[in-house]
Amino acid sequence: MASNRSERIRNRYGICLNDSCSKCKTKEVQEIPARKDFVCAECGKPLRECPPPRSWWDKNGKKVIGGVVVALLAGGGAAFALLGGGDEKTAPEPEVVVIDTVPAQKPEVPAEEVQEKKEPAAPAVKEAPKKVAKKPAHMPGERYKGTLDLGYGKYAGDIVDGQPDGAGVLTYTKQQRVVPTKDVVAEPGERIEGVFENGKPTFVTLYKKDGNTVKVHR
Numbered sequence: 001m002a003s004n005r006s007e008r009i010r011n012r013y014g015i016c017l018n019d020s021c022s023k024c025k026t027k028e029v030q031e032i033p034a035r036k037d038f039v040c041a042e043c044g045k046p047l048r049e050c051p052p053p054r055s056w057w058d059k060n061g062k063k064v065i066g067g068v069v070v071a072l073l074a075g076g077g078a079a080f081a082l083l084g085g086g087d088e089k090t091a092p093e094p095e096v097v098v099i100d101t102v103p104a105q106k107p108e109v110p111a112e113e114v115q116e117k118k119e120p121a122a123p124a125v126k127e128a129p130k131k132v133a134k135k136p137a138h139m140p141g142e143r144y145k146g147t148l149d150l151g152y153g154k155y156a157g158d159i160v161d162g163q164p165d166g167a168g169v170l171t172y173t174k175q176q177r178v179v180p181t182k183d184v185v186a187e188p189g190e191r192i193e194g195v196f197e198n199g200k201p202t203f204v205t206l207y208k209k210d211g212n213t214v215k216v217h218r
Contacts, residue, residue, distance in 0.1 A: 014047030016040040017158070017167045017195055029053045046195050046203035048166070152176045153186075155196075163199035170201070178206055178216045192216070 012032050016024040021043040023030065029050060032038055038047050138144055143166060148155040150164075153176065157168020164170070171191040178184045178192055178201060186192065186206055194204030206214040 010034055011052075012038055012049060013052045014038060014049045016043065016045060017048055018043045018045040019167065021045065048195065048197065157196070164196035164201075165198060166196060167194070168196050169193045170196075170204075178204065179218050181218065182216060184214055184216050 010033065012034055013029050014032060015027060015029055018024050018040065021040060023040055023042050029052070030041055030047060031052075032041075032047065038049070039045060040047055140161060143158055143160050145157065146159045148159065148162075148164065150170070152174040153170050153172040155164050155168055155170045157164065158166025160166070169191055170193075171189070172186045173188055175188065176186055178186050184206060187209065190206065190208055192201055192204040192206050195202050196204075200218060201216065203217045204215075206216055208214065
């Protein structure tokens with residue numbers, strides 16, 4: 001455990017959110033030394049921090065142990081069945097007496113009489129229509145592209161669970177602080193572009209009306 005903790009102190013792990021970057025398309029987890037900028041090695045865009053990649057044993061260890069336990073239980077049940085079957089006594093087979101008989105001939109019944117004796121067919125029963133539950137448009141934790149009205153601005157970009165999460169653009173319709181902990185204020189009509197996480201901007205650039213730009217990070 002000490003080695004894992006020191007490894008996380010020396011290095012950080014992240015994935016690129018730039019759709020035009022090949023490392024983003026392959027969802028490659030990049031290992032960045034803690035003292036270096038936390039950006040993509042290929043496109044230079046900010047990375048989204050994530051846990052380090054799991055080893056083979058982390059992914060499959062439980063399955064291997066579960067398979068061994070099931071095999072042991074199955075083997076023990078078969079042996080118990082074989083041991084229990086030896087004590088059963090075989091019951092004597094009953095004697096069978098065969099008597100030769102000649103079936104009596106039934107008198108023929110006119111076809112017309114048979115058709116008067118036919119019972120009317122029962123009415124067909126209609127099955128009730130089955131209700132199929134509608135699948136939600138987006139599953140929990142699923143990332144998709146879309147737009148949101150945040151009340152103080154219009155957002156367009158990556159969305160997870162109904163809030164900005166990933167690369168996107170936010171155009172302000174009301175005066176608002178870009179980050180609650182910073183004194184940078186955006187005016188109506190100005191916009192920020194960059195990376196959002198859990199609905200909040202993390203690494204963004206504020207484009208002012210006067211043509212100036214301001215780098216803001218949480």
